[in-house]
Amino acid sequence: MTAPDPGDAVPSEGSSSETSSDSPGVAGAPRSASLPPPRWGFGAFLLVEFVLLASAALIGAILSRSSGPGEDVSVRNVLIGTILPTLIAASTALVITQVRGNGPLADLNLSWRWDDVKLGLKLGMVGLVLTSVGAWVWTEIVGERNARSAISALVEDKPMSVQAAVVMFLYLWLLGPICEEVIYRGLLWSATERLEWRKEKWGRIAAFALSTAVFAVSHLEPLRTSLLLLISVPIGLARLITGRLLGSIVAHQMNNFLPAVAILLTALGIAEA
Numbered sequence: 001m002t003a004p005d006p007g008d009a010v011p012s013e014g015s016s017s018e019t020s021s022d023s024p025g026v027a028g029a030p031r032s033a034s035l036p037p038p039r040w041g042f043g044a045f046l047l048v049e050f051v052l053l054a055s056a057a058l059i060g061a062i063l064s065r066s067s068g069p070g071e072d073v074s075v076r077n078v079l080i081g082t083i084l085p086t087l088i089a090a091s092t093a094l095v096i097t098q099v100r101g102n103g104p105l106a107d108l109n110l111s112w113r114w115d116d117v118k119l120g121l122k123l124g125m126v127g128l129v130l131t132s133v134g135a136w137v138w139t140e141i142v143g144e145r146n147a148r149s150a151i152s153a154l155v156e157d158k159p160m161s162v163q164a165a166v167v168m169f170l171y172l173w174l175l176g177p178i179c180e181e182v183i184y185r186g187l188l189w190s191a192t193e194r195l196e197w198r199k200e201k202w203g204r205i206a207a208f209a210l211s212t213a214v215f216a217v218s219h220l221e222p223l224r225t226s227l228l229l230l231i232s233v234p235i236g237l238a239r240l241i242t243g244r245l246l247g248s249i250v251a252h253q254m255n256n257f258l259p260a261v262a263i264l265l266t267a268l269g270i271a272e273a
Contacts (some may be wrong), residue, residue, distance in 0.1 A: 035102045035106060037194070038097065038100060038101030038102060038107050038190075038194070039100045039101060040096050040101055040107075040191070041191045041194065042188075042191045042192075044093070044096045044100065044187060044191065045188045045191055047092070047096070048089050048090075048093045048096070048183055049183075049218065051088060051089045051092045052085055052086065052088070052089035052183070053085075055084070055088045055089065056085035059081055059084055060081055063077040063080060075161070075164050076164075078160075078168075079164060079167060079168060082168070083167075083171050083175075083176075086176060086180065087175075087179060089183060090178070090179035090180075090182045090183055093182050093187045094182065096187070104186070107190055108187065108190055108245050109186075109190070109243060109245055110186070110244065110245045110246060111244055113242075113246065115242070116242045116244055116246040116250070117246065117247075117250050119238055119242060119247050120247040120248065120249065120251040120253075120254065121251075121254055123234040123235070123237055123238045123247070123251040123254075124234070124235075124238075124250060124252070124253065124254020124255050125254060126234045127231060127233075127234040127235060127251060127252075127254065127255035128254065128257070128258060131231050131255060131258070131259065134230045135227065138226075160268065162268065166264070168264065168267055169260050169261070169263070169264040172256055172259065172263060173256050173257055174253055176256070177249055177253045178249055178253075180252065181235075181245060181249045184211045184214060184218070185211050185215075185235070185236065185239045185245060185248040186245050188210065188211050188214060189207045189211045190207075192206055192207035192210055192211070193207050204240060207240075208236045208239070208240045211236060211239075212232045215228070215232050215236075216229040231255065234251055234255070235248050235251045236248065237251075238250070238251040
């Protein structure tokens with residue numbers, strides 16, 4: 001018999017903090033029994049989604065009224081309109097966990113583990129294969145123009161400076177996945193797991209299924225929703241297997257790398273969209 005890990009939760013009588021997602025090595029970093037339950041749930045996710053959509057609409061309206069319709073303005077609009085709404089929404093999610101909970105590290109199960117990084121890289125590679133094959137099949141079905149992502153359509157015929165193209169590349173590859181994972185595999189997933197039936201294994205399965213579906217639909221690209229569902233499965237599996245957010249972040253970043261490179265080359269005018 002070995003002594004328990006100091007970080008392991010020791011639930012007290014009547015405590016609701018012991019869940020399958022708190023089991024070390026199975027579903028995430030253990031939560032201390034002394035931490036109070038978060039005071040946020042699905043309402044927080046709905047608020048963040050509203051912030052995402054409202055900020056995108058507001059920023060788009062402001063940018064559309066900008067004077068000087070030159071190339072530089074178009075590039076600026078693409079960068080700001082693409083990046084800023086997602087940053088605002090993800091920041092709102094983090095603030096909610098800090099104000100209404102125990103902070104993002106505890107509430108979203110965000111911790112650094114090399115095992116999670118390794119698994120994320122492996123599942124990200126699987127995602128890359130699925131993305132490549134799925135995109136090719138989808139293009140054959142709907143045609144090249146309809147198969148393009150919204151961002152690909154934005155950068156088409158808008159050659160950027162090297163600096164602007166690199167900013168877009170780094171956002172698509174690194175920062176965007178972090179923001180999206182905080183919202184969907186973080187906020188939405190954790191809210192789902194805390195439902196009354198969360199102690200059963202189906203709680204985590206439901207969180208995986210719901211976050212995968214909402215992630216795909218929330219991109220507001222109806223023609224690509226089925227492709228986005230396929231792409232998001234390995235990302236969700238990283239969260240499901242580890243129980244922590246880091247694995248899905250790394251898998252998402254890995255999955256986005258080649259598409260981000262393609263958009264970088266397109267934005268620089270080196271390759272066609």
